Amino acid sequence: MTAMDNTNAQQFVNRVGKTGGASMDAGSGKLLNPGKRGYMVGGEPDTAGNQIPPTSIPADQFGPEHVTRAMNALHHATGGRSRVNLGAWNDGEGNVVLDAASRVKRPGEAMRKGRNRNQKAIWNNRSMREIDTGGNDKQGGTA
Numbered sequence: 001m002t003a004m005d006n007t008n009a010q011q012f013v014n015r016v017g018k019t020g021g022a023s024m025d026a027g028s029g030k031l032l033n034p035g036k037r038g039y040m041v042g043g044e045p046d047t048a049g050n051q052i053p054p055t056s057i058p059a060d061q062f063g064p065e066h067v068t069r070a071m072n073a074l075h076h077a078t079g080g081r082s083r084v085n086l087g088a089w090n091d092g093e094g095n096v097v098l099d100a101a102s103r104v105k106r107p108g109e110a111m112r113k114g115r116n117r118n119q120k121a122i123w124n125n126r127s128m129r130e131i132d133t134g135g136n137d138k139q140g141g142t143a
Contacts, residue, residue, distance in 0.1 A: 009064035009071075012088070016062065016096055021089035021123075023101065024067070026074045027082055031045035032103070036099045039110035040087055043117035046077040052100040062096040070098045087123070107131075114115060 008029045013033065015022040023032040023040055043051045052074070055099070057066050071085055077100070078084050087101040104110040114122040114133035121130040 006064060006068070009067040012067045013062060016088045016090065017059075021051050023088075023103070023123075023125075024071070025087045026071055026078070026084045026086055026100075027080070029071065032125070034084065034125065034128060036125050038103045038105050039107060039131070040085065040123040040125060041104055041110050041113045041115075041117065042087060042099040042100045042101045042119050042122075043100050044078070044084055047064075047079045047081075053102070054097050054099040056091065056095045056097050059090060059094050059096050066096075066098065072099050094106055 008024070008031065012022050012024050012032055024030065025032060032039075042054065046052050048070075051102070053139075055070065061071055067086070067088075074084060083102055085101045085103055087099045089098055089099050102113070104113060104122075110122050111131070111133055114131075115135060116137040119133050120135050121132050124131055
């Protein structure tokens with residue numbers, strides 16, 4: 001992210017604090033609007049095909065610098081691949097979880113992808129709710 005994108009990083013942090021989660025397009029650095037059609041599926045793979053592990057940060061320490069570092073790491077891990085997002089959510093235990101995710105338009109495809117990635121849940125952008133996939137990844141879905 002460039003210095004100009006610091007505003008986007010701060011907006012991301014603010015949204016996580018206010019709503020409990022947020023998603024950002026890793027290519028453009030723009031926040032995704034809540035209610036937009038589609039499903040977020042965590043566990044996006046790196047260039048070698050391995051799932052990028054999520055990062056957990058104490059919520060009271062979470063700031064724009066974490067977003068900037070995560071975006072840079074995500075860009076590096078995916079080789080700048082398009083359609084990759086940074087997702088974040090409060091885990092209910094005082095932490096913010098950052099995860100590499102993809103936005104999928106069709107629910108069946110999102111569920112398959114979530115199950116293949118062993119995700120506990122995917123996120124329905126329109127209804128703003130988690131959908132259980134039956135996976136056991138403790139990190140869950142991506143907001």
